[in-house]
Amino acid sequence: MLGSMMKQELLISDLIVHAAKYHADTEIVSRETTGEITVTNWAEVDASARKLASALGKMGLEHGDRIATLAWNNHRHLKIWFAVSGGGMVCHTLNPRLFPEQFIFICNDAGDKAIFFDKTFMPLIVGTRAHLKTIEHFIYMGPHDPEVAAAVPGAIFFDDLILGGDDAYQWPALSEDMPCSLCYTSGTTGNPKGVLYYHRSTMLHTFAISLPDGLNLSSRETVLPVVPMFHANAWGIPYAAAMTGAKLIMPGPGLDGDSLLSMIDDHKVTLALGVPTIWQMLLAAAAKSGSKMASLKRNVIGGSAAAPSMIATFRDTYDCETIHAWGMTETSPLGTANQIKAKHLDLEVDAMAALRLGQGRPPFGIDIRIVDDQGNPVPHDGKTEGALQCRGHWVVDTYFGKDSSALTDDGWFDTGDVSTIDADGYMVIRDRTKDIIKSGGEWISSVDLEGIAVSHPGIAMAAAIGAKHPKWDERPVIVAVRADGASPSEEEIISYFTNKVAKWQVPDAVVFTDAIPLNGTGKMLKNKLREQFGNVLIDRDA
Known part of the structure; x- marks a missing residue:
């Protein structure tokens, strides 16, 4: 033997251990459903997550069990993420904006054993409970509440679970090839499909999005993930924040322009991430109030293409760099990010603006191509349009509960987008196949x-x-x-x-x-x- 290197499994629990050890006092600021602001830190998130994981084990929940969340972006939701996945179970984030019939289908299809819920969504729990075939435990995300106890008989209370947890609990030694989380697509036709993420795929994705040519996170950032934690795992930002030790600002239910503006200005947010409809409301609120959002240096736009005028307003009025990104539930979700290369630094203003309109290029770990109607690759010349396909370490192979592969015969995932790709790998979404x-x-x-x-x-x-x-x-x-x-x-x-x-x-x-x-x-x-x-x-x- 010439020598060897240590082998350690890539596990989500390692993220929170690292954050607690090296960024213990970095704050997590959270807006509650009541509107109040809670301030905690990475050390307390780790301690609470370990106690919660032990409490779930005492309830009889086992490795591989799906545990659902119906919640806003807040500190309790963050603790649940690490407790469930770190404890060997599967964190299943549910979209509260679905029609009740879709909500019921997804819960039953996933075979969820327990569900955590914020008070906002208690009516959905009450209205669908009789149809949720596999859920045995309903856990309210807060202290004991008589109203919740009356409306949801047998409800368990999050704060009580934490108090009953084991302080000495240690994260289990898991295989990186175990599943850790589950998200369902937000398709507009047919039933949503589940995408089951693994510790290994999630950790590799987290490394990639943290890099400068990904979404560029670091311990110097104060990050506002407006994108919900039920939307493709908030684009992986909570994981990346733990990996890098970034400060997190969790907006809770306050997703209107005025609420987001106050979070940005009050807590000196440097990086915010969300969909274009959110930024339209934010820009309107900032214009009305006169705020210049002085701390905000970058915002990431995904979900759908941003209008050129929106990007220009952030740049010219607020001195904020807008980074287009593309991905989907099936890609964990990051596929590309529009980060410039050294050769672009001297571009004229109009040429730079044109470059920033596209969705960018893939980081290491994922590859993209475009093909014609017969599945033949077409040139990456920035002009030829084709069906966008991808493959990589964090791209779906088979949907949850399905037997057949979701890939083409030669191993690529067809995204349903029509795009161009230039010689440098910069991709521009021209349309959805069904919308062109x-x-x-x-x-x-x-x-x-x-x-x-x-x-x-x-x-x-x-x-x-x-x-x-x-x-x-x-x-x-x-x-x-x-x-x-x-x-x-x-x-x-x-x-x-x-x-x-x-x-x-x-x-x-x-x-x-x-x-x-x-x-x-x-x-x-x-x-x-x-x-x-x-x-x-x-x-x-x-």
Whole structure:
């Protein structure tokens, strides 16, 4: 033997052990459902998580059991994450914004044995409890509460569990090939599908997103994960914060613009992460209050493409760098992040702005490609469009409870996105396969049209859909929500597209509505919009 290196399993419990040992006094600030602010630290999170893990074991919960959470981003939810996964069980984050029927399906499909819930979601528990076939324990995330005890008979109380936990509990020695968490897709058609993450895949993902060319976390950051912990594990940020010792600001239920603005300014947030709809509300609140969000240096946008005007506002008005990222539940979720290379540092302002509009390039550990309709790879020239596929250390192979692989015959996962990739690996999402508008055999990007529409000062939100057309099969239509106090006309919005896209890509119509439906992770439900407005051009000609 020439020599050897130590071999240690890659385990989530190691993250909280490290954070408690080397970043013990770094604060975790949490907004509760009551609105009050709780301040704890990494050492206390570790101690409480170990006591909670021991208490769950005393309840008869075993390795591999799925333990569900129905909760906001707060300190108790964070402790549950580490207690469940570190204790050898599977943390199953549930989306509270689902329809009750989907919620019931997911709980039963996962075979959850216990569920933790915040008080906000107690009505959902009460209304669905009779249909949850496998859940044996209902645990309220707070101290003893007579109202909860009356509404949910037999409820267990989180704070009591902690008090009954074992101070001397040590994290078990697990295999890194054991599952640690479970998330279900937020698909708009059919039943959601479960993606089962493993300790190894999660730890490798955590290393990747912490790197400078990932999401660039460090112990110097104060991080606000607005993205919910039920949305692809909050993009892995709680894990990365523990790995790097970053300060965490947990927003709880306060996801409106004013609440987020106060958290940013009061706690000097340097990095915030969320979907575009969240940032629209934040920018409106900041403009109204006059705040310059002086501490905020970077924000990460994912979930759907951000409008160029939003990125420009963060840059020019608030001196905040916007980092586009792309991923999905099936990729743990990070697939790409738009971090620039050294050769881009001297780019002119307009060229740099154009580069930052895309979703970026993959970190080490994941690979991407685009293919044509026959599955053949197409050039990475920044112009040729194709179906985006990926593979890597933290990409799904088989969905939870399914026998057949989710991959192509040659081992790639088809994302359902249409994109381009350039020679440096920078990827730009052109559209979802199901959302791209096909007019007369040519493709029109709904993402591009939406970006132009929302840059109009009179538009607060906009979706582009393909409406049926007797000659061209489909033509683009904008469904828009007017900004407060604004009253742009249809003709004004259509003319706004002049010289911004090719003439044949200019929308045929603009339909104004009071609200655009969103799914549980803030993405626009275009299938609902197509159902409602898909015949608008035919109806107008009738």
